Amino acid sequence: MADTGLARNVLSLFRNLLLAATLYAIIYSLIHFLETGSINPITRPEALPSQALSPPSSGTKLTFGGHNPKINLNPHANWFNRPESLVIAKDDYLGRRPHVDTVANLPLLVEACRGSLEGLEKMRNVFDCMSYLANSEEEYYYLPEPSLRASSQDPKKAEYANADGHGNTLERYDIPVTALAASKQSLGTCAGPIIPYHMYWTGPATWRVEIFIKSYLYTQNLPCSRLWLWLDCDRNKQAVDDMLHRDPLFKRFLPLVERGDIKLKEWRFPSRIPLPRDVDNTDGLGYYKNPGKPNLKGEITVGDGVVRDANGQEWLALTQKQMTFLPVAVSDAFRFVALHLHGGVYCDTDILMLRDMRPLLLPDPKTGQHSFAERWAAHAHEGDYNTAVMSLTANSSLSSYLLRGGVRMGLNFHPRVIGRMAWKDGRNQEFLMLETAAFDPIWTEFNWDREGRCTVPCIRDYGVAFKGRVDSIRDEWESYDGPRLKEIDITHHQRAGAPASLVERHGTLENRLRRRGETQRRRKRTVAAGAERVRNDQHEPKPEPAEESNSFSTTSQEIDELRKAGLIADYIIDEDHYPPNNRTLENFFRGSWSYHIHNQWTKHPEPSSWFDVIEHAQDGFFRGERSNPYGEYWRGPLVEPYGRWPEFA
Ligand SMILES: *[C@@H]1O[C@H](CO)[C@@H](O)[C@H](O)[C@H]1NC(C)=O
Ligand SMILES: *[C@@H]1O[C@H](CO)[C@@H](O)[C@H](O)[C@H]1NC(C)=O
Numbered sequence: 001m002a003d004t005g006l007a008r009n010v011l012s013l014f015r016n017l018l019l020a021a022t023l024y025a026i027i028y029s030l031i032h033f034l035e036t037g038s039i040n041p042i043t044r045p046e047a048l049p050s051q052a053l054s055p056p057s058s059g060t061k062l063t064f065g066g067h068n069p070k071i072n073l074n075p076h077a078n079w080f081n082r083p084e085s086l087v088i089a090k091d092d093y094l095g096r097r098p099h100v101d102t103v104a105n106l107p108l109l110v111e112a113c114r115g116s117l118e119g120l121e122k123m124r125n126v127f128d129c130m131s132y133l134a135n136s137e138e139e140y141y142y143l144p145e146p147s148l149r150a151s152s153q154d155p156k157k158a159e160y161a162n163a164d165g166h167g168n169t170l171e172r173y174d175i176p177v178t179a180l181a182a183s184k185q186s187l188g189t190c191a192g193p194i195i196p197y198h199m200y201w202t203g204p205a206t207w208r209v210e211i212f213i214k215s216y217l218y219t220q221n222l223p224c225s226r227l228w229l230w231l232d233c234d235r236n237k238q239a240v241d242d243m244l245h246r247d248p249l250f251k252r253f254l255p256l257v258e259r260g261d262i263k264l265k266e267w268r269f270p271s272r273i274p275l276p277r278d279v280d281n282t283d284g285l286g287y288y289k290n291p292g293k294p295n296l297k298g299e300i301t302v303g304d305g306v307v308r309d310a311n312g313q314e315w316l317a318l319t320q321k322q323m324t325f326l327p328v329a330v331s332d333a334f335r336f337v338a339l340h341l342h343g344g345v346y347c348d349t350d351i352l353m354l355r356d357m358r359p360l361l362l363p364d365p366k367t368g369q370h371s372f373a374e375r376w377a378a379h380a381h382e383g384d385y386n387t388a389v390m391s392l393t394a395n396s397s398l399s400s401y402l403l404r405g406g407v408r409m410g411l412n413f414h415p416r417v418i419g420r421m422a423w424k425d426g427r428n429q430e431f432l433m434l435e436t437a438a439f440d441p442i443w444t445e446f447n448w449d450r451e452g453r454c455t456v457p458c459i460r461d462y463g464v465a466f467k468g469r470v471d472s473i474r475d476e477w478e479s480y481d482g483p484r485l486k487e488i489d490i491t492h493h494q495r496a497g498a499p500a501s502l503v504e505r506h507g508t509l510e511n512r513l514r515r516r517g518e519t520q521r522r523r524k525r526t527v528a529a530g531a532e533r534v535r536n537d538q539h540e541p542k543p544e545p546a547e548e549s550n551s552f553s554t555t556s557q558e559i560d561e562l563r564k565a566g567l568i569a570d571y572i573i574d575e576d577h578y579p580p581n582n583r584t585l586e587n588f589f590r591g592s593w594s595y596h597i598h599n600q601w602t603k604h605p606e607p608s609s610w611f612d613v614i615e616h617a618q619d620g621f622f623r624g625e626r627s628n629p630y631g632e633y634w635r636g637p638l639v640e641p642y643g644r645w646p647e648f649a
């Protein structure tokens with residue numbers, strides 16, 4: 001803090017740097033990659049690993065300034081020698097992926113977890129709903145008879161934009177026999193319609209974007225899905241360009257943009273939105289009796305906010321004033337527009353996908369519908385929706401009704417406002433409401449509304465999945481009835497002659513960026529303290545990108561260098577604040593299609609926390625060593641592993 005302390009630290013660091021050239025190199029490059037997330041090659045042997053993080057940026061100067069926080073490396077318990085787990089994970093715990101035409105019986109799912117509309121007998125029993133979701137697929141999933149399957153329909157009439165990968169021009173979808181599997185260069189082909197998954201973001205990519213995208217890649221049917229990453233270009237005209245060319249974190253996903261998995265889309269609030277035909281687009285207010293004269297383009301205003309063009313197509317037209325005062329909660333409105341126009345599903349960026357969502361998104365063969373959202377925790381009101389995960393049948397009477405309603409209410413798309421409107425108008429029955437177990441399994445527990453048993457794991461608070469310290473979570477296994485997983489013996493003894501003195505002297509590292517991150521974090525923490533619970537009841541994601549820039553990555557080479565320097569000793573579990581444990585994804589809200597991180601924008605996952613376990617599973621998957629929950633192995637391009645957070649080193 002004080003300048004003298006600073007000077008002393010600088011001096012001692014320099015003295016140490018001069019003491020040993022190797023150590024100098026290690027510390028130097030560590031500092032560099034802690035600062036920039038990339039590897040400085042100054043001492044790097046010629047043969048760089050091919051996945052070196054960035055092109056060599058030689059001549060980077062390290063300057064010292066301000067107070068210097070330290071990273072204490074414990075050579076006996078740290079990211080470089082900590083076992084990933086105490087147990088052997090069963091990675092393919094979901095069995096085979098659902099058939100490409102499998103449909104979920106949404107009304108049945110609603111009833112099974114809610115009970116009757118009036119009684120809500122089961123709504124609060126999340127454990128029972130989860131068990132149903134995990135164990136009764138054969139009841140609520142089904143494969144329609146061949147002629148009714150989504151893959152048998154005409155791609156030209158598909159509700160999803162680009163459902164056939166050819167702009168909805170093909171005569172028919174590919175058939176399973178000829179459909180191509182994904183490879184490094186190609187996403188393969190889908191024997192059925194391709195479904196868009198929409199997400200919305202502003203600012204640089206962060207850990208949230210990373211875990212969102214990786215969870216998508218880890219669980220969804222990739223040849224049959226596309227991730228549309230919408231970037232707000234009303235706020236930043238260059239948003240797409242920035243993401244493609246100047247984003248240090250997103251760089252790792254560029255091969256997937258190339259392969260077609262991820263589409264970067266410019267989001268601008270449209271001034272007019274096409275409405276379906278054969279629908280009363282005035283919501284019963286009625287079309288004008290004397291609509292007046294067409295303008296030069298042949299367009300007539302035929303109702304309140306509804307324009308009809310020369311071809312008879314009706315449009316929802318925003319006024320100049322509405323365009324000037326676009327909603328603050330853009331993402332609230334965005335999801336309704338995107339789904340109306342393109343179909344598919346919208347997910348908040350703090351949604352972590354756990355299961356293939358496709359069966360929820362294919363239209364019911366009888367009704368052609370698949371519109372749903374989630375309940376607002378365990379609120380009993382029929383209009384209390386949450387739209388963190390939402391699907392709307394594109395260009396449908398319901399999707400345009402919801403859009404018009406939100407626009408009419410002054411561009412207010414808050415889910416509970418929209419929901420109550422739909423309820424008042426008797427439209428909520430078309431807009432199915434799934435219980436929290438489907439997408440946000442701890443919300444009911446968090447709001448103290450749970451009946452029956454706690455979930456598996458039993459987590460009562462959104463912060464808990466970030467925690468990895470010993471005994472930081474009480475009773476997380478209280479509802480687990482399965483067999484206890486066999487624990488691996490990881491006891492090691494300290495190797496004789498470990499150079500402890502060197503470690504003591506060199507175990508702390510300067511990291512200016514971390515200091516910056518720390519200050520920001522502290523500032524945010526003060527604001528956030530106490531407000532956490534309130535914030536958790538809100539739904540609008542608040543990206544805080546500055547938070548994320550300071551994780552670092554390592555290569556096996558750096559680890560070798562650390563080892564040579566004696567900074568890596570045998571692992572001693574008793575010295576570890578974050579010892580490995582028996583958490584595996586198999587027991588992480590089995591049955592739910594997603595887990596909702598629910599804001600928590602300033603938190604990073606501690607080692608051995610539930611999120612850390614997920615990161616390891618995904619890293620192993622992208623390395624080709626572990627399967628995903630469906631027993632599939634990664635065939636795509638290299639995806640870099642998660643970075644590490646200096647505060648947990
Ligand atoms: C919406 O559906 C109508 C038919 O109801 C169709 O004519 C129109 O092209 C569709 N619009 C979009 C944007 O798909
Ligand atoms: C994990 O360990 C705890 C005790 O620490 C035990 O109660 C629980 O059943 C174990 N869970 C599994 C899946 O083995």
